Amino acid sequence: MLYYFGNTMDRLQINDKIMSSFLDKLTIYDIILCILVIAITIYVHRILFRPYQLVRNVGDVGYITDGRNKKEVANEIRKRRRAGDVPPVYPNGWFSVLRSWELKQGEVKYVSALGQELAIFRGTVDNKPFIVDAYCPHLGANIGVGGQVKGDCIQCPFHGWTFNGSDGKCIDIPYSSKVPEFASIRTWRCLEVNGEIMLWFHAEEEEPDWFPPEVEGIKNGTMIYHGYTEHHVNAHIEEIPENGADLAHLHHLHSPFVAAGRDLRFTFSWLWKWVQHDWHGEWSVSPSDKHIGVMTLDHSLTIFGKKFPVLTTLAVEACQIGPGIVHLRLRHPILGDSIMVQTVLPMGPLHQKLVHSMFTTWRIPRPIAKIFMWSEALQVERDLMIWNHKMYQSKPMILKEESTLVKHRRWYSQFYSENSPRYSTRKETLDW
Ligand code: FES
Ligand SMILES: [Fe+2]
Structure with a gap:
């Protein structure tokens, strides 16, 4: 046991000596060369992969x-x-509002497009995206900024009203035992295809009569x-x-x-x-x-x-x-x-x-x-x-x-x- 311990100590000392003599010989040019090699490797890796x-x-x-x-x-x-x-500046049709990778599960984003202010969030039940109006019908807070995703619902950051992503109905008001029938937010028809989150926009609010094909x-x-x-x-x-x-x-x-x-x-x-x-x-x-x-x-x-x-x-x-x-x-x-x-x-x-x-x-x-x-x-x-x-x-x-x-x-x-x-x-x- 002692013999083994002594042997390890010797080896450590030898390694220390090699290391310090190596460091002694290092010049500024060696360091610059090392940095250059690392930078080139990172750059080539970026290009290739x-x-x-x-x-x-x-x-x-x-x-x-x-x-x-x-x-x-x-x-x-x-x-x-x-x-x-x-x-006219906003035609009727399907538009990509975000790319799929831009919206993680449980995340909400505020997007301003097509003359609309939108809150786009991804539910945590089956990873589905939902789009609602950004402005809360209660007192007008922007739900896309600080809103909290709860399952397939979104909770307003101001007073905590919670809206269902699919039909926009308010399902919870933290300080009221009853949710009034009129409490709801506008929802937008949305689907996810070819790695894009698409929104249907129609000036007369008509339902879509065509859909973007999947590749x-x-x-x-x-x-x-x-x-x-x-x-x-x-x-x-x-x-x-x-x-x-x-x-x-x-x-x-x-x-x-x-x-x-x-x-x-x-x-x-x-x-x-x-x-x-x-x-x-x-x-x-x-x-x-x-x-x-x-x-x-x-x-x-x-x-x-x-x-x-x-x-x-x-x-x-x-x-x-x-x-x-x-x-x-x-x-x-x-x-x-x-x-x-x-x-x-x-x-x-x-x-x-x-x-x-x-x-x-x-x-x-x-x-x-x-x-x-x-x-x-x-x-x-x-x-x-x-x-x-x-x-x-x-x-x-x-x-x-x-x-x-x-x-x-x-x-x-x-x-x-x-x-x-x-x-x-x-x-x-x-x-x-
Ligand atoms: S403004 Fe949204 S809950 Fe009050
Ligand atoms: Fe062109």
Whole structure:
């Protein structure tokens, strides 16, 4: 026993000696090298394994700032711009108000969108999301700020009235033995699909006559999630889907190679003329569902006027489902299929939150999926610079080659109804 103890002590002493001589020899350069190796390892790990995450807030991109404060520039342009004779600002349909991962069980969030103030919470009974008006009918506290989830109910943080998430009925008032019949809060129809919490908005409060389709690969988990991009756009909601039917802009705005960047002052530089994106597409209303518009596109790269081989070809099918959802299917001849779920949420009359979430089959490694997402985001940011500054032309000068634009406007008008909220300049004078 003593022998063993002595031996251990010896070993500890030897280890101490090695350690202290190692520390003595360490120089500042060794420490810097260590920090560099750790930083590079973390960075490479992020690129290879972590899902993509890109958030561009109002003013981050799409404005010419020239060193000035981004928010100030965005506000100045917003005040100066002529909006044009825009259609109603909040169309009828399903809108993604949160992504599923943004709302944990038992959590409540306050969301302001579609001209409504909402409290969105996830019940603890079977993990279902519920949407109610944010303002409590009692004395007007915002339930989305500090409300407590109790099963499938939400308790107001002010006096503790508790409302049922499914029908809005008040089920408990802590200081009253009886709950009056009239005590209730407005609820909103909601469902969770493809990793999105969707809300049904209708100006006449009609029930939905269509539902967002589920993507099989997302539902059964065979498609892998690779992250998301989020852009805040300063435009009317219809400008975003109209882009899909505007085939002429593809050949101009999206033809310069992605490396030419997003800033339209430099995108068309002669430096990048030798390599171009080539797009061929069409747009039509789905024959099976009048709420769906379909754009089909073939993409390839042209280098020095010659089509690049199969590697750069991509078949794209973009299904515009109602006013605020797009399923963008990308088919690559070697890598296989991927899907981007695009959602648009009107945060204000001329302020849209545009989100792309990407899912692919196992054949597409994460770095490649990230390149797809980065390229898509960059092309979107070219559109964004246009959207942030343009006015809505209600009577555009359209050529016969652009007839899909007229068809798209006619198709999109089905999402407006008599009471759809109209644009008012008074609200729009508020700063971001
Ligand atoms: S304001 Fe909500 S309970 Fe009083
Ligand atoms: Fe575009």
